[in-house]
Amino acid sequence: MSVTVSRTDASDTAPTGLDLPRTTEAILAADGHLVQSWADLNGLKKPGARTAIVAAKGTMVRDSDGNDLIDGIGGLWCVNVGHGRREIIDAIAQQLSTLDFYSTFYTFTHPAAAALAQKLATLAPGSLNRVHFSNSGSVANDGAVRILHHYYERLGRRTKKLVLSRHGAYHGSTYLSIAMTTPPYSKGWSKAEGIVHHLKKPHYWREGADMTEAEFLDALIEDMRTQIEHLGAENIACFIGEPIMGAGGVIVPPAGYHKRVQELCAHYDIKFVADEVVTAFGRLGHFFASEAVFDTQPDMITVAKGITSGYQPLAATLMTDEIHEVISGPDGVFTHGMTYAGHPAAAAAGLANIALMEAEHIPERVRVTGKLFENTLRSLGDIDIVGEVRGSHFMMGIEFVRDKASKALFPEALNIGMLVARKAQEKGLIARPLGHILILSPPLVLTEVEIARIGSILRDSILEVMRDLPSLNR
Template identity: 40%
Template sequence: MTKASQTLHSRANTPSAETLTKWDREHQIHPWAAMDDWRGYDNMLVETAKGIYFWDAQGKRYIDGPGGMWCNQIGPGRRDMAEAIADQVIKLSYTSPFSNATEPSSVLAKKLAEMAPGDLNNVFFTTGGSTAVDTALRTMQYLNNRRGMPEKKMILAREKGYHGSTYLAHSVTGKERDKSKFDFETRLVHFLPDVNPYRRPKGTSVADWCDAKVADLEAAITELGADKIGAFIAEPILSSGGVIIPPEGYHRRTWEICLANDILYISDEVVTGFGRLGQWFASESVFGIVPDMITSAKGLTSGYLPLGACIISDRVMEQMSGLGEASSFTNGYTYSAHPVSCAAALKNIEIFESEGILEHVREVSPHFQARLTALTRFDIVGDVRGMGLLGCIEGKAENLEAERTLGAQIDKACEDLGLIVRPLINMAVFSPPLIITKDQIDEMFDILEQALEKVSADVAKAAS
């Protein structure tokens, strides 16, 4: 019997949890795995999920605090979603997006154009958030080549911003606190300093901090030259950087500066899009801007299937197409506009609308944020911040090593009590499924409080 047939035979006989963990350890490379110990990992084997909960292979229940990876908006385990996906698989599982259109992709493109602000009426479907960001950046490059401006290619981005893992998306990501061992493009990217109000100098008001952050952008334009800068990419909330919410007025002012200097404004709404802040998109409805492009993914299908979208304004499309010279937009993916993924997105939107999920988020968010704010009573908590159903706890520690230890302690204490959070150095971030109820919000924060009480006691004991 060959290795492949042995594996298939084992699957047919339902491998034990121990066997699956062994195979995972020996053969699967996980995202962000530590290369010094990647075979030593014991990743949690998740067996099933429903609503805001999932269960491991031993039957222990956990609250899904991160909402998968910021994406489980309607919650897993929905039969209506499964049926919509299955129906599309039977009807049409795949056709080439390079030459063919499908009903799901055409309807979804129209829906996204209606949801997006202003003149963002043109949708390029991708495989996820990273490829949506890549598409936005390549669109800027293509546009300026078409305009006869080959030098106008610099990309401005913020420290602590996260935009993906493909080469270009990784290159404009400023999140890492430890140096990446991957190569990334340095010639085309300029990072602006951290925008986090929690990090402002003592005695500096939030308004003055906002002025300083706007000045960062103005200084970069002066230094590099507007004729060299093609785009500014920004998250409405810097989610993976620690749910960093820029000061009020910052987004509007930086957008206006970009408009005045012929710099494309790309709003990365991979996390904030599709209900996380109680709106389809946050750019205009929450922050008062109409960007040139919006990137989205994650909540677009509520994590049921991979799909991303780069939504482009009419103005940009008219500039690219109105120059006379014939030229192909040579950007695309085998699974662009995948009909089954698009069907899942359409069903997701239908569920949002029929069950009033945006309205529900707006209703329960004040309670979520109130429970979050109350965590400042713990001495080990330096800052709490959030908006909508996004939240972050930032622990206080004297150095990076202590921060890592503190973050790991909070993570373990929560997991032991049946809550998963996403640890980021000294921070714990969470973005639960949007269907979470007020009682479930209390259940989640009750566990967080118990975890912080335990960690506080452990820190005090270690210091005595």
């Protein structure tokens, strides 16, 4: 069964008064001036390498050639409530017509930012009652470390500057957040040096060798303890970790991992920062996953992406009352912030997005449909080149292997993930290739029919790539 949206010409998508390119040729000609993020810029010069998206509705997007595609990556982990929701669009328009912009600098605030901060505090676990806004997950994570450095400066503990991250992590693309990200992502680029130290990747299927999962967990905790003892707890500000690693390959740590990491942090007086840029706002079935899913109580949580379902750029760093009490004390100014932090339109989008999710019980629905999606993708594990299907709910990864027994990978130059992604797009599904991995992070409002369609497209696409492999390997 096909899944479509109402037909709309690309020309209909141009807002009144904007002279936007309308044909594929014109769009891609203009796009030649755009430096695209996280792309093989040389590869983009080849014909057919770029796709122009011109319209979207629900779980679907349309390209400039009129093809309707299931948005299997949710824009980029973020369009949680689906595209084209009037509730959010109207809230943004109404806010802009009332107050288009004012900053939350100095002594100024405005109703939308104040109300959203209050709402986030009611949703967040424990005493995470203080909210600092920014405009991207990278900046939220960068800001978390900067705030903690300031926190320890004010306590007179000026040596506590180091950050513990993990191999396989993704925390952003600023000069500091890329240093917190797994080292391969910064190959060939400079980054903040000397601050971040990486712990072992918590990927049992790849790294567990002949250990049981419980033994692997013990080994991870011992690795962290050894690193802390080596670096000196008095020099470490925080540990930062995604509940489930996203762009590092959708890696789910062993059961109980985060709780034991937090306990170790507490023992050594190290702050625990949960990067919920992807996992918050329903992707795992809860507004926040740290406590509800992983039984942890972070000192800080960073969010972005799903906070507005991608309708406006917005991020936030949530902190405990205890941290705020220190940084808001006398004799000091909080000299950190971005011009557009808490932008009125973005804050209005966040409030409308949360209201919509609550009214439609989207997190609760995800606990059912998300497991159906997960199980649908796990059923692909019977295909010879599918090594591991991993993740949870609407956050899934498929790792392809040349040999299941040895877990040996295909040659990097083959780019097996891209081959499968291209086949899937030809059949009506956008999926995200990541080397030998394919990532799926669709809108949270998928129907059972759409979930089945995604499973069918992926199975057919993988099998077609398998049939082509002999000629591709010549």
